[in-house]
Amino acid sequence: MSLQEMVFLSVSAALDGSSVTPGLKASDMLTSALAERTLESTPTRGPDSPFRPSGAHCKVSTKSQSREPVGRPEWLGHAPGPGRDRQHDRVPDGAREAEEEEEEQEQEEEQEEEDGGPEGDGLPRRRGLRRRRVTQARWDRVRLRRIEANTRERNRMHGLNHALDALRRAVPCPSRTQKLSKIETLRLARNYIWALSEVLSAGKRPDLLAFVQTLCRGLSQPTASLVAGCLQLSARPSGPEPRVEAAFPGRATFDTVYTPYRFRHDAGTGPCASGGHEGGSGVSSAEGGGRPFPAYSAFCGLAATYQPFYERASPECSSPTCDGGALSPPLHYHGIFSLKHEGPSEPEGHSDPDGTRCRFGTCRRFGTCRCAAASGGAALRRCAAADAHVPYDVQLREQFLTAQDQLNIVQDQFYTAFQQ
DNA sequence: TAGGCCATCTGGTCCT
DNA sequence: AGGACCAGATGGCCTA
Numbered sequence: 001m002s003l004q005e006m007v008f009l010s011v012s013a014a015l016d017g018s019s020v021t022p023g024l025k026a027s028d029m030l031t032s033a034l035a036e037r038t039l040e041s042t043p044t045r046g047p048d049s050p051f052r053p054s055g056a057h058c059k060v061s062t063k064s065q066s067r068e069p070v071g072r073p074e075w076l077g078h079a080p081g082p083g084r085d086r087q088h089d090r091v092p093d094g095a096r097e098a099e100e101e102e103e104e105q106e107q108e109e110e111q112e113e114e115d116g117g118p119e120g121d122g123l124p125r126r127r128g129l130r131r132r133r134v135t136q137a138r139w140d141r142v143r144l145r146r147i148e149a150n151t152r153e154r155n156r157m158h159g160l161n162h163a164l165d166a167l168r169r170a171v172p173c174p175s176r177t178q179k180l181s182k183i184e185t186l187r188l189a190r191n192y193i194w195a196l197s198e199v200l201s202a203g204k205r206p207d208l209l210a211f212v213q214t215l216c217r218g219l220s221q222p223t224a225s226l227v228a229g230c231l232q233l234s235a236r237p238s239g240p241e242p243r244v245e246a247a248f249p250g251r252a253t254f255d256t257v258y259t260p261y262r263f264r265h266d267a268g269t270g271p272c273a274s275g276g277h278e279g280g281s282g283v284s285s286a287e288g289g290g291r292p293f294p295a296y297s298a299f300c301g302l303a304a305t306y307q308p309f310y311e312r313a314s315p316e317c318s319s320p321t322c323d324g325g326a327l328s329p330p331l332h333y334h335g336i337f338s339l340k341h342e343g344p345s346e347p348e349g350h351s352d353p354d355g356t357r358c359r360f361g362t363c364r365r366f367g368t369c370r371c372a373a374a375s376g377g378a379a380l381r382r383c384a385a386a387d388a389h390v391p392y393d394v395q396l397r398e399q400f401l402t403a404q405d406q407l408n409i410v411q412d413q414f415y416t417a418f419q420q
Numbered sequence: 421t422a423g424g425c426c427a428t429c430t431g432g433t434c435c436t
Numbered sequence: 437a438g439g440a441c442c443a444g445a446t447g448g449c450c451t452a
Binding site: 145148152153156 | 438441
C-alpha cells in the first residue's frame, strides 16, 4: 500500500467516523500513516512478509519425519548450521538488554515531548493519539513473541500428532506400509468404538461382516480396503459353504504370532470365549503393530458374560452416521464406560432419494454411505457376494488377559491418546 | 500433473 | 499480558 493510499484510507476513515479517536488531527493521522508505512515496509503477511509461512523454508525428507528448515528467512539473520535444531527460533542473548535500553530511550523521548520537546521551548506538543514509534527493539519484541508462539504452536501440533499416532496403534489397522491419515484415523477410531460397543450391547457373538462393515463405515475407499486388508478377509470355497478367515499380513504365521481372533465358518469352532491375545507380536509398536486389536476378543468375552445395560434406541439407527453424525455408541457399562447415547440426528430408517431404505439410518450422503457400506475392499465385497448372511463363526484364541484387563487397556489407550 | 495430505507460520479470539 | 486454541494460507512431498 502506498503512502498516498494510506493517507487516503486514514482520511476516509476519519470522514466516515470509523476508528477515529476524538481529538485526532489530520497531522496525527498522517503521522500514524507514516508509522504504518514503516511497518508496511516489513509486512507481516504476504510473500514479502518476514513471517511468511514456512513452507518455503522446510522440506520433508520422508512423510513420517518431521520437517527441518532448509532455508532461513532473511529477517532471522544467520543461517542455521547443519544439525541445529530450530536455532533460528532463538533470539540473540543481547536482545532483551537492547530492548530495555530502547525502552528507557523511548521513555525519555516521551517525557521530552510532554515537557515541550528537547528544545525546551515550553510550548505544549500535540496531544491526542500519539502513535509510538516503531523502534527496532519493539520490532524485535514483536518478532520474539511471534517466534515463541510459533514454537508453542509447533509443539502443540506435535503433541496432537503423537496422540494420533497412539490412536493409530489402538485402532484395528496395524498397517506397516501405509499410515492412516489423520481424518481416517479418527473415523476408524470412532467406528471401532462403535463396533465394540455394539458387541457389548448385543451381548452375543459378533458377526464378522457386520463388524468390518461398521469399521469401514464412512471411511474412504482406500482406507476401507486397507482395513479389510488388515483383516485379510477372503471368501474361499471350502466344501459346501464359503469359508471366511481373518488374518494379519506381515506376521510370521497366523498362529505363532498374536492373532486375536480368527473367523471361520467351521461349525462348532470356538466362540468368543476362547478368543485370545498372546502378547508377542514381532512388530514394533512404532510400526503400528505393537498392540493388535486389543479389545475385540475382550469385548467378545464381556459380551458373552454381561448383559447390555440398556436396549439400543433403534436397530436401524444404532450405527454411526456416514460422516460427522452426532451419535454415540449405545453403551453404558458399569462405570467403565459412560457414554451418552444421543438420539439420531435424523429420522430413523430414512430413505435415500431413489427410495432405497438406508440401512444405517442417518446417512446424509448416500454415495459415501454406499461406498462405505460396500467398502471394506474387494475382498470384503467378494465375501459379501459369496454369502453376506452366512452366520460366520468366530474362533478366538485363548485369552492371555482377562476381558476386564483388555477392556482397561483399550480405555487407557484412548484416554492416553486424547489426553496427550 | 492434479489432488491429497502434511507441517508450519500467522493473526485472531478466548481464557486465566 | 501471555498462553492455548483455532482456522486460513502457503508450499513441499507423494501418489494415481
